[in-house]
Amino acid sequence: MTAVNLPKELLDFYRDLDNLINDYAGRITLPGMEITDAVLNRHYGEGVSLFELVQPEIDAEFCKNVFQDVCALLERRRPQVGGQLKTLTEAAEHAVVRLVSDYISGNDKNIKKLVEGSLISGMTVNFILECTARPFMQAFARLVGSCTKDEKWQRNYCPVCGSKARYGLIKQDDNKRFLQCSLCDRQWLFKRLACPNCLNEEHTTLKTIFIEETPDYQIHACEECRTYLKVFSTGEEAGNTGLKDAATVFLDIIAQQNGYVSNYFTS
Numbered sequence: 001m002t003a004v005n006l007p008k009e010l011l012d013f014y015r016d017l018d019n020l021i022n023d024y025a026g027r028i029t030l031p032g033m034e035i036t037d038a039v040l041n042r043h044y045g046e047g048v049s050l051f052e053l054v055q056p057e058i059d060a061e062f063c064k065n066v067f068q069d070v071c072a073l074l075e076r077r078r079p080q081v082g083g084q085l086k087t088l089t090e091a092a093e094h095a096v097v098r099l100v101s102d103y104i105s106g107n108d109k110n111i112k113k114l115v116e117g118s119l120i121s122g123m124t125v126n127f128i129l130e131c132t133a134r135p136f137m138q139a140f141a142r143l144v145g146s147c148t149k150d151e152k153w154q155r156n157y158c159p160v161c162g163s164k165a166r167y168g169l170i171k172q173d174d175n176k177r178f179l180q181c182s183l184c185d186r187q188w189l190f191k192r193l194a195c196p197n198c199l200n201e202e203h204t205t206l207k208t209i210f211i212e213e214t215p216d217y218q219i220h221a222c223e224e225c226r227t228y229l230k231v232f233s234t235g236e237e238a239g240n241t242g243l244k245d246a247a248t249v250f251l252d253i254i255a256q257q258n259g260y261v262s263n264y265f266t267s
């Protein structure tokens with residue numbers, strides 16, 4: 001099977017977007033936060049993300065700057081999408097922080113209202129909010145990430161922010177599988193033989209699709225719920241999530257041709 005790759009201009013766009021997000025993430029200093037034993041007991045016991053438990057405040061001005069820069073980059077580099085952004089930036093101008101908080105907590109009522117009132121697709125609005133939230137969430141993960149312990153979590157969503165994984169990684173030293181958060185970039189341990197969508201552990205219905213041309217890339221698929229997860233065992237660190245996801249779109253195409261839906265896009 002021939003690997004299909006995205007055009008260079010699109011990969012360049014994702015690289016620039018990741019650089020913008022990383023640059024903002026590096027500039028945030030969050031006030032110190034105490035993660036008490038009571039918080040950790042709820043975190044592990046009830047499976048509540050740290051973000052939901054400690055509710056850090058998002059700086060409004062900072063958030064607005066990221067939002068505007070993400071929109072400007074889209075306008076400049078993806079004119080077919082960016083040309084429609086004016087209605088969004090006008091409508092969202094005074095509500096960016098609220099929308100970003102809603103996005104992180106998975107509360108889509110206000111986001112849906114905004115989509116209805118603008119000419120932009122829900123997918124684009126969610127993409128922009130995700131990019132705006134990422135620097136803040138990365139900084140938050142840096143601050144509190146070490147409080148949550150891998151062996152005590154092992155759920156199918158991120159211990160720091162509650163988001164799903166866009167892909168997984170197999171660490172070469174111990175062969176364990178980690179999931180990579182799509183929002184805060186935290187990696188967390190997850191069972192090697194379990195579906196990250198429906199939690200099926202029946203090995204006869206869990207399948208690994210190997211790609212001959214790129215042996216370090218695999219697709220982990222589940223016959224029970226028909227979803228897949230892209231998995232890399234390249235040995236390199238995950239790096240920029242957006243670019244890595246875009247650069248491995250050939251895996252999505254192969255998985256979808258085999259009738260599977262991405263684990264990331266299931267609700």
Ligand SMILES: [Zn+2]
Nearest residue numbers: 158161181184
């Ligand atoms: Zn996360």
Ligand SMILES: [Zn+2]
Nearest residue numbers: 195198222225
């Ligand atoms: Zn499944």
